[in-house]
Amino acid sequence: MSFETSEITSELTTADDHGLNLNETELTLGLPGESRGRKLGKKRGLIELKSINDEKNQSDAAKASLDEEQLAGWPPVTLYRKKNFRFVKVAVDGAPYLRKINLESYGDYQQLQCVLFEIFAYFTIGNYTSDDLEFKNCYKPSFTTETFVPLMHDSFNNSIAQRIKYVSMYEDNDGDWMIVGDVPWMMFVQTCKRIRLMRRSEDINTARRTHSECSVSSC
Amino acid sequence: MALSFPEEVLEHVFSFITSHTDRNTVSLVCKSWYEIERWCRRRVFIGNCYAVSPGIMIRRFPEVRCVELKGKPHFADFNLVPDGWGGYFYPWVCEMSRAYPWLEEIRLKRMVVSDEGLELVSKAFKNFKVLVLSSCEGFSTDGLAAIAANCRNLRELDLRESEVEDLSGHWLSHFPDSCTSLQSLNMSCLSSEVSFSALQRLIARSPNLKTLRLNRAVPLEKLSTLLHRAPQLVELGTGAYSAEARPDVCSNLAEAFSRCKELKGLSGFWDVVPFYLPAIYSVCSRLTSLNLSYATIQSPDVTKIVTQCPNLQSLSVLDYIEDTGLNALSLSCKDLRELRVFPSDPFVADANVSLTEQGLVAVSEGCYKLQSVLYFCRQMSNSALTTIAKNRPNLNCFRLCILEPRAPDYLTLEPLDNGFGAIVENCKQLQRLSLSGLLTDRVFEYIGKRAKKLEMLSIAFAGDSDLGLHHVLSGCDSLRKLEIRDCPFGDKALLANVSKLETMRSLWMSSCSVSLGACKRLSQKMPRLNVEVIDEQGDLDSRPDSSPVEKLYVYRTVAGPRLDMPSFIRNMAQNPTYMR
Numbered sequence: 001m002s003f004e005t006s007e008i009t010s011e012l013t014t015a016d017d018h019g020l021n022l023n024e025t026e027l028t029l030g031l032p033g034e035s036r037g038r039k040l041g042k043k044r045g046l047i048e049l050k051s052i053n054d055e056k057n058q059s060d061a062a063k064a065s066l067d068e069e070q071l072a073g074w075p076p077v078t079l080y081r082k083k084n085f086r087f088v089k090v091a092v093d094g095a096p097y098l099r100k101i102n103l104e105s106y107g108d109y110q111q112l113q114c115v116l117f118e119i120f121a122y123f124t125i126g127n128y129t130s131d132d133l134e135f136k137n138c139y140k141p142s143f144t145t146e147t148f149v150p151l152m153h154d155s156f157n158n159s160i161a162q163r164i165k166y167v168s169m170y171e172d173n174d175g176d177w178m179i180v181g182d183v184p185w186m187m188f189v190q191t192c193k194r195i196r197l198m199r200r201s202e203d204i205n206t207a208r209r210t211h212s213e214c215s216v217s218s219c
Numbered sequence: 220m221a222l223s224f225p226e227e228v229l230e231h232v233f234s235f236i237t238s239h240t241d242r243n244t245v246s247l248v249c250k251s252w253y254e255i256e257r258w259c260r261r262r263v264f265i266g267n268c269y270a271v272s273p274g275i276m277i278r279r280f281p282e283v284r285c286v287e288l289k290g291k292p293h294f295a296d297f298n299l300v301p302d303g304w305g306g307y308f309y310p311w312v313c314e315m316s317r318a319y320p321w322l323e324e325i326r327l328k329r330m331v332v333s334d335e336g337l338e339l340v341s342k343a344f345k346n347f348k349v350l351v352l353s354s355c356e357g358f359s360t361d362g363l364a365a366i367a368a369n370c371r372n373l374r375e376l377d378l379r380e381s382e383v384e385d386l387s388g389h390w391l392s393h394f395p396d397s398c399t400s401l402q403s404l405n406m407s408c409l410s411s412e413v414s415f416s417a418l419q420r421l422i423a424r425s426p427n428l429k430t431l432r433l434n435r436a437v438p439l440e441k442l443s444t445l446l447h448r449a450p451q452l453v454e455l456g457t458g459a460y461s462a463e464a465r466p467d468v469c470s471n472l473a474e475a476f477s478r479c480k481e482l483k484g485l486s487g488f489w490d491v492v493p494f495y496l497p498a499i500y501s502v503c504s505r506l507t508s509l510n511l512s513y514a515t516i517q518s519p520d521v522t523k524i525v526t527q528c529p530n531l532q533s534l535s536v537l538d539y540i541e542d543t544g545l546n547a548l549s550l551s552c553k554d555l556r557e558l559r560v561f562p563s564d565p566f567v568a569d570a571n572v573s574l575t576e577q578g579l580v581a582v583s584e585g586c587y588k589l590q591s592v593l594y595f596c597r598q599m600s601n602s603a604l605t606t607i608a609k610n611r612p613n614l615n616c617f618r619l620c621i622l623e624p625r626a627p628d629y630l631t632l633e634p635l636d637n638g639f640g641a642i643v644e645n646c647k648q649l650q651r652l653s654l655s656g657l658l659t660d661r662v663f664e665y666i667g668k669r670a671k672k673l674e675m676l677s678i679a680f681a682g683d684s685d686l687g688l689h690h691v692l693s694g695c696d697s698l699r700k701l702e703i704r705d706c707p708f709g710d711k712a713l714l715a716n717v718s719k720l721e722t723m724r725s726l727w728m729s730s731c732s733v734s735l736g737a738c739k740r741l742s743q744k745m746p747r748l749n750v751e752v753i754d755e756q757g758d759l760d761s762r763p764d765s766s767p768v769e770k771l772y773v774y775r776t777v778a779g780p781r782l783d784m785p786s787f788i789r790n791m792a793q794n795p796t797y798m799r
Contacts, residue, residue, distance in 0.1 A: 006388045026687065073297035073704070074679070075622050076653075078354075078380065081512075102515070105490055155259065187408075 088117065092197040093166070095123040103189045109181055116168055116180075119199055170195045230259045233450035239264045263288070267331065268306060269749065272778040273314035284323045285349075287313065290330035292772060293677075294702055294725050296354065299729055299753055299770070308332045308355075310783075316343035324349035331355070337362030343368035348400075349375040359384035359410065365395035379432075388413035388436070394421050401429035406659050407456050407487065412436035421450045432456030435489045440468055443475035450478045460514070464494040468608075469492040472498040486668075487509035492518045502526035506680040507554075512561045512684060518544045518572075526551040532588075533557040538574040538595065538645040549585025558582055559593040562622060576603040583610040591616040598629040599656055604638025608645040617642055618653035621663030622679035623703070627657040634658055640665035641765075643673070652695075653677040663687035667694020667734030675700040692719045702727040710737035717744045725774040735770055736764025741773070743790035749776050750791040752782070759789050 070211045090099045100121050168180040172191040178186070180195065224232075233256055234240055246256040251526035262285040265271055273631060276283075290306025308330045316321055322344045332355045340347060347370045352358075360383060366376065367390055394401075401421065406413070413436070421429060428449050430544065437445075437458030446452070462468060470687040472495065476482070482502045491514045506528045512535040521536060531552040538560055540548070548555070560578075564571055576599045583589060589611050599621050608614075628635055635656040643666050645650060650672055654662065658681035666673070667690035674697050682688070688708035691701065693716055701723065714716040720726055720741075735752065742750040753770035780790040 071624070073294065073299040074624065075562065076297045076677075076679075077565050078296045079298060079382075079560065081561065090707075166364055 016055050030202065087193050088170075088192055088196045090119055090197070092120055092123045093199045101195075103192060108185050108187075112180070116195070120166065124143055165200050168195060168197050221545040226255055226332040229255050233259055237262070242602040245307045246697075261285060262324075262440055263287070267774050267776075268311070269778060269781050270724070270774060270776045273311045275561045275777060277318040278316060281318070283319055284321060285326070286311075286319075286322065286324070286453075287326040287328075288330060289328040292329075292702065292725065293700070293705065294727055294729070295329055299551070299704065299786065300439055301753065301785075304504070304580055304753070304787070304788070305781065305783050306330045307337045307783060312336045312339050312343075313773040316340075320344065321346055323347060324351075326351040327355055328353040328354070330644060331357040332362070333360050334362035334365070336364040340515065344370075346372060347461045349370055351375065351377040351379070352381045352695060353377075355383040360386045360388070360390040360409070364390035364393040367391065368395065369399075371395075371398065372400050373398065375430075376401075377405040377430075378408050379405055381408050383409055385409055385411045387411050391421065392417040394465065394795050397424070399424045400484060401425040402426070402427045405430065405432035406434050407432040407457070408435045410432045410436065418719070419444060419448060425449075426451070428452065430454040430484075433458040435459045435487075438462065438494060439692055443468075443471045444734040446472075446475035446479060451481055452479055453481050454484035454508070455479070455482060455486070456510075457485070457489075459490045460488045460495060461490040461492040461730065464492065469495055469498055473501060477501040478757070480505075482506070484508035484510075488514035491516045491520075496520055496524065499524070499526055502530065506531055508627075512559065514536055515539065515563065522547045528552060530554055537561050538572045539563055540578070541573045542575055542578040542581070543573070545574075546581045552586060554588060555582070556588050557591040558586075558589065561593075562595040565595070565622065568623065575599055579603070580610075581608050583607040588613070590614060593618045595620045595622060596759070598624050599635060599638070601633065601635055601638035601641075602630070604635065605641040608641040612645045612647065614642070614646040615648050616651040617646065617649060618651065618677070619655055620653065620657040622657075625657045626655075636662040636665065639670075643670040648672055651675045654681055657681075659683050660687040660690070663690040667691055670694075671696050676702070678703045678706055680705045682706045682708060682783045689715060692716035698722075699724045701725075701728070703731060705730040706734055710734050713737055713741060714744075717741055719747055720773055721745060721775050723775070725772065727770075727772050729770040731767075731771075733768050734764060735759070735762055735766050735768055736790045738768060738771060746779070746792065747771055747775055749780060751787050752791060753787060754789075755787045757787065 087100050090101055092099075101115055101119075103112070109161050118194065169177050170180050170188070170192045171194050172178055173193060177196075182188075183191070229252070233242070233245060237261070242256060242260060244794075246253045254440065257279050258281065261283060263276060263280055263283050263597060264287045266289050269345045276286075288311060290308075290689070293299050293544055294300060295304070300533075300554055306329060308327060312325075316339055320343065323346055325347075326338060326349070330352075332352060337358055342365075350370075350373075353678070355378075361407060363376075363378075363383070366373065380725050388409070389415040390408075394417075398421075402425070404421075407558060411434075413434075415437070418437070422431070424444055429452060431445075431447075431452055431454070433442075433456055435458055439460055439462040442457060443727075446455075447550065467540045476498055479502060483771070485502070485506060485508070487497065488511055493516055496516070502523060504527065508558065509525070509528060509531060512520070513525070514537065517539055518541040521540045525531065525534065525536075525540075525544065525548050529551060532554050533556060534548070534552070536544075536559070540560065545560075558579075560574070574596060579594050579596070580603050583606070590613055592614065593616075596619075599619065627633055628638070636659055639652075639654060639658070639662050643652070647669075649670055652670065652673055652675070660683045662785075663682060663686070665794065666676070670676075673695050676691065676695070676698065678701075685708055686705070686729060687706070689712040691698070692712060704727075708727075708728065713733060714737055738752050740751050742748065748774075749763060751772045751774075752768045754768060754770065756769065780793055784790065
């Protein structure tokens with residue numbers, strides 16, 4: 001299947017840049033005459049271009065994902081019901097399209113890692129070896145919500161880290177980019193807006209919450 | 220003038236009159252009936268906890284056994300009411316603990332309940348039996364532990380859709396071994412895992428348990444164990460309905476279900492793995508109520524289930540059912556009274572499911588007893604609405620939510636005035652209506668003229684001018700609750716219909732065009748209304764009268780201005796500048 005791809009590009013806020021490089025427009029593709037009902041508001045941090053595939057995907061890519069915070073209390077779905085639909089987009093660097101997963105389906109980080117790994121493997125089959133897939137390496141059987149060991153941080157402390165090419169990051173509801181695994185699971189579910197499996201070479205510039213003293217070597 | 224009957228006889232007669240409206244009417248006949256009635260009133264319903272005070276309730280009804288209270292306005296469900304608004308249970312339970320030692324039942328909706336309040340309930344009322352907390356918040360599992368531990372005769376504990384601070388699942392283990400009275404337990408809103416053995420033992424020693432709604436954390440593999448202990452269940456809410464696909468587990472589950480000969484209602488079904496759906500097939504033919512609204516299963520699976528439920532009266536489902544599923548429903552479920560279809564992906568503009576107005580039209584055609592509809596969809600037409608109205612004149616509740624605000628008739632691009640007009644014209648018993656889509660003042664003219672039995676109306680993104688609101692306030696004779704958001708309704712309609720507001724329970728208006736000055740004038744004209752302006756931007760005192768209010772909540776009350784308002788709410792009767 002041939003397709004054109006546009007890179008998923010991003011501009012990320014750094015830890016020091018408190019959202020001053022606001023990118024106020026989100027570009028999405030729309031068919032002529034498609035009504036947009038409500039205006040899209042400020043989006044901090046990320047410009048996303050979904051790629052165009054064939055005709056079908058063109059109309060799929062044209063779907064505007066409406067920011068639920070733009071119109072308070074609409075549609076009139078109870079919070080209790082809304083809580084059960086924590087669908088977030090998962091972007092894998094270099095992949096031609098995004099996936100969506102429902103965070104409420106998973107009970108903890110372990111289950112999330114499995115799903116992210118599946119998505120990652122699907123997109124990178126043939127291009128990367130299992131050594132580049134850090135998820136399995138970082139999975140700690142003793143991980144529980146109380147200990148919230150930052151899974152990704154440890155990867156920079158051991159020799160395997162040199163080969164790991166992808167880091168899983170998420171954007172929280174403040175618009176900051178965080179490492180997946182920092183906060184307790186329930187807090188993550190409530191604050192995660194989208195997930196990105198990012199190529200390691202870029203993550204030097206990403207916003208991270210870390211207490212680690214070790215320096216990150218560039219890939 | 221001597222009474223024709225002794226008091227005891229009248230009391231006995233009154234004991235057969237249970238509806239609140241009828242009891243209220245009885246009390247108005249004459250002074251002696253008022254007196255007799257108030258002494259034998261056992262159940263009190265207070266639809267707005269600020270309409271009356273605990274003291275007034277206790278003074279009038281000294282021998283109450285069951286109290287039902289509602290707090291926050293309905294739009295609180297959609298996050299439109301700020302935190303700290305009010306609706307506190309504690310002042311009520313404090314006074315009731317002194318006045319009603321024999322209180323048996325407390326039912327609360329949208330109230331703020333605290334652990335202290337629950338502890339007081341558990342200790343003050345020796346014969347306490349029923350606690351229903353619907354969409355409440357403010358308490359933790361510690362409060363539940365107190366209830367479990369101390370209420371010796373607890374019959375019902377129902378936490379439906381409440382926000383509970385879930386510290387641990389340990390609360391369930393506080394039910395003493397001597398507690399065997401449980402008939403109904405709904406813990407579906409809790410996230411923590413409870414001790415399975417404690418749950419199992421509790422169920423095993425509760426022979427009268429009829430309703431059991433588990434939470435998500437109860438694994439599917441263990442469900443059959445619980446069902447074996449409670450084959451007498453009438454209503455079951457499963458936990459997470461997923462597990463590794465294992466035929467032996469599935470057949471165990473199917474067997475356990477088949478033993479539940481009384482089972483009439485099913486709910487739960489989080490995280491459904493379709494492999495396990497056949498386990499419920501044996502009970503489908505008896506089901507009258509089915510809630511699949513958390514089940515993310517596709518149309519073929521949903522359809523397969525509902526078509527096996529010929530006795531279904533109430534169905535809640537996600538829009539994954541699609542038009543094809545609803546069509547099948549209309550052919551299989553001729554006893555259907557209530558249908559609720561929720562959106563699977565409410566925040567996406569374009570449909571990812573093939574659910575349109577046609578599904579609802581099909582159900583309106585095939586389900587002759589359909590009375591109550593809640594339907595989320597992405598397109599609607601006047602012709603579909605008119606067809607539905609003509610098919611089902613017996614509708615008493617019609618709530619339609621077209622996801623895109625101000626969406627017109629997708630066929631003609633016209634407003635949906637005529638469609639909703641047909642609804643109110645044909646459905647003469649309509650008590651509840653929610654509007655959506657593109658609507659002009661004309662729809663409100665139809666509603667005002669025709670919807671004479673309408674008690675609750677919800678309006679969003681509709682209308683052109685004050686005339687719309689005026690039609691509703693001047694025309695809807697039975698209106699009790701009116702809630703409006705994002706409509707161009709302002710001062711004129713409000714001030715032209717001030718007396719109407721005292722005949723209603725409440726009016727909510729947010730993001731409309733009502734001015735601060737109009738709120739003050741309304742309050743001045745109607746001293747028995749609380750006119751509360753909610754404005755989180757602060758500095759209400761220094762705003763000019765012409766400035767629009769963010770949110771307005773008006774309700775009748777005999778308790779005067781409330782004393783527990785947060786800083787961002789002002790009662791217009793207490794406005795400092797007004798009082799000059």
